[in-house]
Amino acid sequence: MASAASNLSTLFGNQVFEDVMVFVDDEHSLGICRAAAGSIGFSADAVQDGGITEALNRIEPGHSPKKVVVDISRSLDPEGDITRLVRKMGPTNHLIVIGTSNDVMVFRRMMSLGAHDYLVKPLTTELFSDAVENVDRQAAAVQTAQSGKLTVVIGVRGGTGASTIATNLAWIMANEEKLPAALLDLDLHFGTSTLSLDVESGGGFREALENPHRLDKLFLDSAITKAGDRLAVLGTEEPIEEFVDVNPDSIDALIGEISQDYSQIIVDLPRHLLPTQGALLASADTVVLVSDQTLAGIRDINRITQAMTSLSTKGRIVKVISRVGSERATQVAKADFQKALEEPAEYFVPEDAKTLTVCANAGKSIPTVNAKGPITRVLRQLAADLSGYEEPRKKGLFGLLKKSGKSEG
Structure with a gap:
């Protein structure tokens, strides 16, 4: 992640990082995410307080990090907020949602709204790191x-x-x-x-x-x-x-x-x-x-x-x-x-x-x-x-005759 710490742009005096930005709503999650940041290759400064409300204020269309992690714990309208954030991020970027509900129906609803993953609090460095790194793994598989x-x-x-x-x-x-x-x-x-x-x-x-x-x-x-x-x-x-x-x-x-x-x-x-x-x-x-x-x-x-x-x-x-x-x-x-x-x-x-x-x-x-x-x-x-493999053509007269024979057949 060579470009992980680089700034995509500065909006209203606030930095927007190109690769990852994280917006959480409690001190424990803030500490966990900042502690994990260095080990997976992005700046601890990219981890911000304020949850999805801050993410909506910070991110504008065309100026979204490749990966955004947002906490919806204190959102009054989590589904509406996620829908608005997904639209701002665009189709090529990935959203990871953090919440408190461990209900599989909530997980499925987050996926249907456009989230890439859903993490349940309390966070651990292992859980957070795996979710962020898995975005890149899956992108590599698709490509x-x-x-x-x-x-x-x-x-x-x-x-x-x-x-x-x-x-x-x-x-x-x-x-x-x-x-x-x-x-x-x-x-x-x-x-x-x-x-x-x-x-x-x-x-x-x-x-x-x-x-x-x-x-x-x-x-x-x-x-x-x-x-x-x-x-x-x-x-x-x-x-x-x-x-x-x-x-x-x-x-x-x-x-x-x-x-x-x-x-x-x-x-x-x-x-x-x-x-x-x-x-x-x-x-x-x-x-x-x-x-x-x-x-x-x-x-x-x-x-x-x-x-x-x-x-x-x-x-x-x-x-x-x-x-x-x-x-x-x-x-x-x-x-x-x-x-x-x-x-x-x-x-x-x-x-x-x-x-x-x-x-x-x-x-x-x-x-x-x-x-x-x-x-x-x-x-x-x-x-x-x-595989798309093509057998190398043989050089010389025999190869030319063989090629000619194939084309006539």
Whole structure:
């Protein structure tokens, strides 16, 4: 936050800071916020007394800090005051509200009015610091597309091979496309990404998900397992009897931190987490829905496609049909399957039990075991589609002939 202490402007003799300003209504909160200011990179002078009333007096349209923290404890019309402040701040700045009510309905009302977060008194330095820093983390997650791609892979039903596809897409991007890639396996109890790549689970993944305020580059590096020079893996095998309390902000925080070092991020998202991951789906460049070619697959891929609208998905949706083969007894004919989908599937991954068995037993990627097989060919096409990778043109006469042959085909 190099510009955190700089002044945006001076209005009526009062300084308005560019990055953060805080307006609270009691001495305890004033002390907490000023104590935390230095550790998260802004001036203690940016913390002011007076609550939201002072914020409304100080901030004018076009002269708003990027982040404003306001106390509504003494406001006679908190909803009206928040509405007026949000209008002054504009759509690109972020508001954090402090109040005394611990009612979830109050939290939801603050969000609907345009607040980014709602904090309940009494404040602690940890609570305050985490809220302010999380604004930057979430902004980084939303902007991942500027430096790379965020892909979320979802199996629309069990046994479709979605985790296998996610793992091998990340491996291809890192090892064949030579792009720095990260694989996040969010099946915290039964995930297979580390097993499939024959690497140990990182020790800090669960803690990062439960305590995003602890997340920084050093902590993330300790949680990551490397599967080669360019592939980072975040996965875990938590005890089945233990519930993992994933903080709603933790996925955004993770992606914001990871995107600084990895241009391709693949998230293996179990379908039962869909209702809780609206922010992740909203920031994804692509959501890959993996189904098998069955009647149940038709039902589930259509249902989840419809749900993407209410889950705020803005990116492209790619439908992948896996485990396709004549030996699959319950398989629907391809023409009938495509006709039954609201939008046709784009990729069909063939069944290859022999290759997959070797991969599972050896902890190796599909291209490593079967470099020229049909299953590998489809996965490479899909990986290039998702990452935007273009194979370098070969120089010389052979390359020209190959290019000419492609264009004629």
